[in-house]
Amino acid sequence: MSISSPVRKAVVAGALAAVSIVLSLTPFGYIPWLAGASLTVMHVPAIIGAVLEGPLVGALVGAIFGVSSLVKAATSPGGPIDVFFTNPVVSVIPRILVGVVAWAVFAAFRGKFRAVSAAVAGVAGSLTNALLVLGTLVAYKAIPLAVAGSVFVANSLVEAVVGGILTTAVVLAWKGIGDSVGKSRLSSEDK
């Protein structure tokens, strides 16, 4: 993708992390499951960051989002699973790896078939999120393996497809805008 300066990468990471945080604070992103373990699309900006700007940005977006979910779990928990989300091994580490894995998968395509590679990265990142969050929950005895398994089958596979679709949609839209004139439309808007 584009070679951008460190400052640009940092700011993009911040903006994408903000999208994740805002989504986590609204009711839209939540497909409720298992009294609190709502695994949804808030990890997708981390995937997008990884696809567009590389593994460090993806990991950083994941980290910031993870920490925000930890703070939210500690200050305004929404379900029993939030008790476990106060543990960064459950809330932060998996989200960092979402960015890394998504980038690795995307990079494996070596820049070809961008739509497909973005979609696969989206799926891979979503699966990473689901597997690691559920896995760490099992490790910390939040839910038994059998329950985690059924949640995964019932929820995470659909979530992975949604992740792939959303990643592709954003990446194509962004690259489409980037290749045409007048990218910074915001600067001409009245605010």
Added chain:
Amino acid sequence: MKELEFIRDISIGQYIDTDSAIHRLRAGTKYLVLFSFALVALVSPTPLGALLPLALAIPVSGKARIRIAFLVRGLKPALPFFGIVAVFQFLFSWPGDRSAILFSIGPVVGTARELWMSVLIVTRGASMIVLVSLFTATTSEEEIVRGVEEGLLPLGRIGIPTHLVSLAVGAAVRFVPIIAEELETIVKAQACRGADFGSSKRGPIAKARAWIPLFVPVTVRALERAELLAEAMEARCYTGKGRAEAPHLALRAGERVIRLLAVLAAAAWIALDVLIINVRIRPW
């Protein structure tokens, strides 16, 4: 529609400005204490070990002139979930659980290990909640964001560019209200066009499909904003390093002692818990 009105005023916890000695500590010190005792809460294998941060919160909040009632209030929303977690521990049977059976009510069998885990999980969760509450109560939002760089200094020593992480965190915090407002605008615009976000009676796939015309514009516009901001910064030759910070005093000796004590105390307590307490009092 109630769902369309978002909280634009998103704050990180609740800051209580009492200008105590604790408040005047540098953000880096507070981060270090937070991390050290969070580690105690998370790594300690016994409930007694995980209790330390809770116990220490009492004198610390006294010194910070924060009432204990505030910390208790912070725990209140989690209480029902603590109860549910405890119930779940007893409801599920865990592989490899051969500890003493304490009770059986109908099909539900409660073992000593399940009781232990319930208490441990709740203590751990409560400690983390109190730690975060105390941290956000004694550290202003600006300090939290600015202090990220200082707080991550140990990572900086192994080559991670903490000034860029700090920039990203600052950008995220400042973008959140902007993006929240934009999301609200887009949701309302889509609702005007007939998109149905209000009803929650639809299946997950239908809900996810309704998502796309919401998610894509919000994210793309966020990227555009980031791009604009980055251009503006680069045009002013901003590199992130060596910028003029608010003048602060050199690290006072007292703070050095506090930092060292926090790390040592945490490490010692964890060792004590792992090596002695765990062995002595674990019933399985």
